[in-house]
Amino acid sequence: MPVSVLIPTPLRNLTQNLDTVEVSAETVTGLVDVLESTYPGMGGRLRGEDGTLRRFINIYVNDEDIRFLAGAETPLKDGDQVSIVPAIAGGV
Numbered sequence: 046m047p048v049s050v051l052i053p054t055p056l057r058n059l060t061q062n063l064d065t066v067e068v069s070a071e072t073v074t075g076l077v078d079v080l081e082s083t084y085p086g087m088g089g090r091l092r093g094e095d096g097t098l099r100r101f102i103n104i105y106v107n108d109e110d111i112r113f114l115a116g117a118e119t120p121l122k123d124g125d126q127v128s129i130v131p132a133i134a135g136g137v
Contacts, residue, residue, distance in 0.1 A: 048125040051077065055131060059084045068127075072073040073104060074117045074127070076127060 047067045052060050060066055068083070070076035077098070081088030093099050097117070104111045105128040111119045121127070 047123060048076070048121050048127055050080070051128045051130055052128065053131055056087065056090060059086050059090070070121055072117070072121060073098075073106070073111055073119045073127070076121060077117075103130040103132060104128070105130065123132065 047069050047103050050066050050068050051064060052064055065100075066080075068079045072081050075094065077088055077091050080091070080119060091098060091102050098104065098111075105117055106121065106125055108128075111117070
């Protein structure tokens, strides 16, 4: 079941500068696994050493924050759009 994954600029060096990739996965966890196997290094940027998603990485499925869905076990279906959004800190 392919879903579109929008890759943020800071991670595009891992995807040969692609801004969108197609992935087949049943859950967000599976999606991260496939991204890591296809684009080595991606998993380490999205997950901590304990294997959980990093808290400063926001993931949306069809514009819904997975934190308000089923978290990393949020199911994916054919045609879904997944956005990976790293948090940005700053200000005065």
